[in-house]
Amino acid sequence: MRTRSGPRAGVTAVLAAALALGVAGCVSLDEPEQTPSPTAGGNPAQLLGQLTVAGAGSMKGYSRNRFPHWRDTGKNCDVRDNVLKRDGENIKLSGCNVVGGRWESAYDGRALSDPSDVDIDHMVPLANAWRSGADEWDDAKRGDFANDLDRPQLIAVSATSNRAKGDQDPSQWKPANRSYWCQYAADWVRVKHHWGLTVTSAEKAALTDMLEDCTWASNP
Template sequence: MTAALAAALALGAAGCVAADEPDVAPSSGGSGGNAAQKLTQLTVATAGSMKGYSRSRFPHWRDTGKNCDVRDSVLKRDGEDIKLSGCNVVGGHWESVYDGRAFTDPSDVDIDHTVPLANAWRSGADEWDDAKRGEFANDLDRPQLIAVSASSNRAKGDQDPSQWKPANRSFWCQYADNWVTVKHHWRLTVTSAEKAALTDMLEGCTWASKP
């Protein structure tokens, strides 16, 4: 794991960002140990319809500086030895916490939405306007965006933790915490299977408070 990403995971410290960009929250740092309690506060509901869904209803990536966007900001934060062309990330070193794979070419790295856009649509975001959906899709203040291997991001798709978990089991506690933190903040629902999977993941975490 890169030192920058390890620091973000352990300390909730922001990574390297350019001076002309806004501060970027860490890719994790979650709910500060009360994920189990927050999970009990989430509304359980059946998954909604995909009718009307399109990724274009969640506008991203937003500009974050001189020719930079949110993707560049996350790549800078989650990587090491970052190389820039102007404000665009063209090289560096990234380690995907989902599967432990390492990369030096940013084109091999995807920015994952912890709670996928389609999952958010099915759990309440269908009732938002596009402006709010854009805020969700570009949320740098919660652990919603993380640089991972393209293969793991695409294997995950729009699945929830009852359907997909990172191959790297050592990241399960943080992944569950991140998921709950995002859904709690945005007041999205969970399915019963999703809640059961999150509960199981958090039970093995010594730092997760019990409700």
């Protein structure tokens, strides 16, 4: 566990106390959490080989409401706020709401400073998950999936890139930022593997191609 000392520790203590007391106004956080390594939790290429290949299921019965989000994570705070804080820099808060900061959209490289221009994308889209096996879950489990902060399922990106992606899989859409393809493919695989979701043959082929260009993909 990392510890702080000196003036920075005092600032951190004051900030924590202010948030705990619900002090009005804005505060700034400038230490975002680190993005996990693409190989954390297992080699993505190996995990991809463990996924079940199946045709895309029906959209019958699908609704975003079947994946309840965003869950509360504190007083006037929800999962969306958590992701904005985690993925941004120089975050400004009003209570628990993110009102300012800086985000770099990994999908297209855009720099964003207005939270309203930032979307929280589900790495594996809800509709894709429905077609991949989530249609058989109950709404509580679908809610766990839609609010999953433990896997790389949620990411702050530009609204334009998120809308362009829609519910498409990597055989249909890839980030314009090609340098992010390794991370994108690894995260997609890790989410599907954890949740036991299937992949189509075209989806698996696209992910295989993306992972083959990664220097770490062939290592155990």
